[in-house]
Amino acid sequence: MATGPIVILLNITLCNLYKNLNSNWGFLNFVDGLLENNIPAWLTVLIILGYGLFSVIISLLCKYYTRVFYNEVETVDTAFTGGGQLSAGLIMTNLVSQWTWAATLLQSSGVGIQYGLSGPLWYASGACIQLIIFSTVSVMLKIRAPGAITFLQVIRARFGTVAHVVFCVFALLTNLIVSSMLMLGASTVLTQMTMGLSVELSALLLVLVIGISVATGNLACTYYISYFTSSALLVCIIAFTIRFFNIHHQEEHDPYKSFDAIYDMIFCRPTDPSNFNSSYFTILSTRGLMFGVVNIIGNFGTVFVDQSYWAASVAAKPSEGVIGFILGGIVWFAIPFTFGTVCSLFYLSIGTALGNDFLTQTQVDSGLAPIAIATFLFGSSGKAVVIAMVVIAVTTTASSEVYAVTSILIYDIYATYMKVSLDYLDC
Numbered sequence: 152m153a154t155g156p157i158v159i160l161l162n163i164t165l166c167n168l169y170k171n172l173n174s175n176w177g178f179l180n181f182v183d184g185l186l187e188n189n190i191p192a193w194l195t196v197l198i199i200l201g202y203g204l205f206s207v208i209i210s211l212l213c214k215y216y217t218r219v220f221y222n223e224v225e226t227v228d229t230a231f232t233g234g235g236q237l238s239a240g241l242i243m244t245n246l247v248s249q250w251t252w253a254a255t256l257l258q259s260s261g262v263g264i265q266y267g268l269s270g271p272l273w274y275a276s277g278a279c280i281q282l283i284i285f286s287t288v289s290v291m292l293k294i295r296a297p298g299a300i301t302f303l304q305v306i307r308a309r310f311g312t313v314a315h316v317v318f319c320v321f322a323l324l325t326n327l328i329v330s331s332m333l334m335l336g337a338s339t340v341l342t343q344m345t346m347g348l349s350v351e352l353s354a355l356l357l358v359l360v361i362g363i364s365v366a367t368g369n370l371a372c373t374y375y376i377s378y379f380t381s382s383a384l385l386v387c388i389i390a391f392t393i394r395f396f397n398i399h400h401q402e403e404h405d406p407y408k409s410f411d412a413i414y415d416m417i418f419c420r421p422t423d424p425s426n427f428n429s430s431y432f433t434i435l436s437t438r439g440l441m442f443g444v445v446n447i448i449g450n451f452g453t454v455f456v457d458q459s460y461w462a463a464s465v466a467a468k469p470s471e472g473v474i475g476f477i478l479g480g481i482v483w484f485a486i487p488f489t490f491g492t493v494c495s496l497f498y499l500s501i502g503t504a505l506g507n508d509f510l511t512q513t514q515v516d517s518g519l520a521p522i523a524i525a526t527f528l529f530g531s532s533g534k535a536v537v538i539a540m541v542v543i544a545v546t547t548t549a550s551s552e553v554y555a556v557t558s559i560l561i562y563d564i565y566a567t568y569m570k571v572s573l574d575y576l577d578c
Contacts, residue, residue: 188346190534195345196356198539202546203360206376210368213375225369231300231558233371233466241374242467242475246282247483248377248547249459251384253336256540257518259487262442263495264515267422267431269439271491275484277446281454282480288455289464289472302461303563318456319563323556325456330552334358336518337545344522344534357542361549370466373550380543381482387540388490394528395493416500431499458555494521501527 217223223234255278262270296305303322307315338353345353364376396410417431427435454460464472498520502508510520525533 188342188344189531190345190538192345192347194535195341195348195353195538198535199353199356199360199542202539202542203363205379206360206364206546206550207367209376209379210364210372213368213372217371227561228300229371230369231462231465231554231561233369233374235466236468237371237374237466237471239467239471239474239478241378242463242472243478243482244381245374245377245463245551246460246476246479247381247486248384248544249463249551250278250282250479250483250548251381251486251544252333252548253340253541253545254332254518255487256490256537256544257336257340257521259491260494260498260520260524261515261518262439263491264498264520265423266436266439266442267426267433267495268492269426269434269436270442271488271495272434273439273443273446274491275486275488277443278450278487279480279484280447281450282460282476282483285454285460285464286473286476286480289467289476290469292461292464293467293469293472300465300562301458301558303458303559307563307567315563315567319559321456322458322559325453326458326552326556326559329453329457330549333545333549333552337541340518340522340541341538343519344538357545357549361546361553364546365550365553370462370554373547373554374466376550377547380547383543384486384540387536388486390536391525391528392489392493395497413496413500416503417496420499420503431496457552458559459551462551462555462558490521494524497524497527 214225217234218225221234223229259271259274262274264270266273292299292302292305296308299305303315303318306318334354334357335350337357338350341353342348342350364373368376414432420431422429422431423436423438425437426439427433463475467475498508498510498515508515510523514520522534522537525537527533529536
């Protein structure tokens, strides 16, 4: 598209026309209700408990299947290794589900609003690189330490007790921080959308569901649950994307009558001067690049010191683990990039139509923009979909964190420093 002064003037005139027409079709009044917590508490509780029931059913079916058809005897090792024979497809779906946090869905749109297309791109790129690189570590773990259950056992065998204790502290702190971020972030978002639901109650409900899911299954069951949850997340994101690209209103000057109209709205919107041509539709952004660098460095610690990702290596066949991690990183890339791009562009177009953004920067940083966009696209049912996505993302990841912490406590603390022999009844 040409960017000469005449084209820019035409786009600015068009934006002003859209803004002046907002009062004619009641858009301003509609925006005021986008963030109302009008979802009844019983519906949110039903979604949380319904997911818990689904997890229990899948876990029981998984254990029955492995016991009847594979004659698998459950021991403490199989509970934390999944038998060590899982396929690349299960590893991939588990990584996609495990690496999808509430922030993945909510914060990716926030950086898109700040930096344009470079925001979701760097958010997704900065967090999938680690999974792809980890694939090489996965195969080396199976080759050089095939009997290891945790990566801390390898550190103890190679560097001794002192290093082992230090990394045990690091690993447990990593799991604690990740779990805290998951629970607090999800509880805050659920409270924002639900009438009469407190942060404490939502957190307790999530913990209840996670505890029941972990207690009735094992690590392999979590992978089978992830197969369905990953599919559900991708279906929801596809629905958002299709709706975004197929908005057809009847008003002649409706700024959302087509994607071309949305593009015209955002094209004349002022943006960060560090963006190339001061455009939102560019991946050349200095501040976006700086965010990407910080994101890449920070996520290396989150992956490589988190036992749950090493558990995926242990649970997979040697040849399948490499493929699973590579595919997992590639598939996961689509979640924050697509969802963040759709929500951020739609939010920017709404702000341009209004003449100013209808959310404060604090609200955007808190991840409330996708909630508003979901309500705009699907009404109140959009908020229910976001609730389901957040619950799925948080509970699956938190279940993996529970298994990670438990394996460290059993193998690296109890079995190593308290009791040499370990049997199933001890655990």
